Amino acid sequence: MRVATPRISLEIQRYRPEQEQEPILQAYEVEYHEDWVVLDAINHIKDHMDGSLSYRWSCRMGVCGSCGMMINGEPKLSCATFLRDYYPASIRVEPLANFPIERDLVIVLDDFMEKLTKVKPWILRDQEKPLSEGEYRQTPAELARYNQFTLCINCMLCYSACPVYALDPHFIGPAAIALAHRYNLDSRDQGGKWRQQVLSSEEGIWACTYVGTCSVVCPAHVDPAGAIQQAKLTTTLDWFRDVLLPWSGR
Amino acid sequence: MTPFQRPVSAIWWLKKRAYFFFILRELTSVFIAMYLVLLLLLLQRLSAGPGPYAAYLRFLATPGMFAFHAVALAAALYHTLTSMSFLPNIIVVRFGEFRLPAIAYAVGSYSGWIVISVLIFWIVVLR
Ligand code: FES
Secondary structure (H helix, E strand, C coil): CCCCCCEEEEEEEECCCCCCCCCEEEEEEEECCCCCEHHHHHHHHHHHHCCCCCCCCCCCCCCCCCCEEEECCEEEEHHHCEHHHCCCCCEEEECCCCCCEEECCEECCHHHHHHHHHCCCCCCCCCCCCHHHCCCCCCHHHHHHHHHHHHCCCCCHHHHHCHHHHHCCCCCCHHHHHHHHHHHCCCCCCCHHHHHHHHCCCCCHHHCCCCCHHHHHCCCCCCHHHHHHHHHHHHHHHHHHHHHCHHHCC | CCCECCCCCCCHHHCCHHHHHHHHHHHHHHHHHHHHHHHHHHHHHHHHCHHHHHHHHHHHCCHHHHHHHHHHHHHHHHHHHHHHHHHHHHCCCEECCEECCHHHHHHHHHHHHHHHHHHHHHHHHHC
16 A cells, blocks of 8 residues: 655745736645755646746755745745755745745845945955966965855845845845955955945945844855944944044055 | 835834844833933932932832832843843954854953952942
């Protein structure tokens, strides 16, 4: 006698603008496999049950950052969230919070992309040195200063966890500030003064009230909340230096 | 096709433990501010002479004021302890590639706290 494969139910939020005024939940029942992640179940639905379901994913291994979803109300990478952690209860899957919904689980990420470019997350030099002089060298200690912040995969879970961003969509937000901080800490970079204009603007670091949930949900352990507070500290110290020692010529 | 914008609930801070404790922490500042007002009034009464000062002390000894101070103390402790737990993420101390671990911050801030408390106790009570 064949033992029936256990099943698990997924309640997936649907939004088809040509069909619905607002999102609805649709339940699907799929086979339960101990080694399946939520993304496997959704792929199974897409391939075998309902081809109209829309969502983003790519690498299936926690690297590309495109499969972020709200899973039982928590922002998570669906490729790194196992069914077994919820089974036998059903799982509710919704698009990442705090972003507009394009369709089903697909969010509009233009706002994040814009903010990301605003902080110029690349190495800025006042003057590039000629190729003949070789590469910009760095010691292991210099690398260690910013290494943690390079691990960001731009998955936007931190924006989804941030109530400040929810209430004020102009806030530059955790990932973009953490990346700005990453380049500011890089010994090869000289762009701090440019980024500072964005970072210390009203929508920048001072909008953050240190709720800290961005760092809790970050799948890459970047600690964006820490980065923002560190940037606040640096900015404050720089300000004092400018006021108290104007001749120091930073 | 217009993207769907989800509204933010007015009680968003009740929806997650972490949000609730964040709001609670923000609220502790209100109690600390009120305590500081009482402290400033104490100084003002002190400068007004022994009569007003004694009257103010009697006011502080009323059950309502006693309860307020108990709550303000709890608020100050919560604020302080959480602040100290944030330190390692905010003030990064490095020696080359080595980063000072969180435990070192805890040892530093707690022992500093104890030393200052003992010092104040000595000045106010023992001397
Ligand atoms: S699919 Fe790439 S991070 Fe999940």
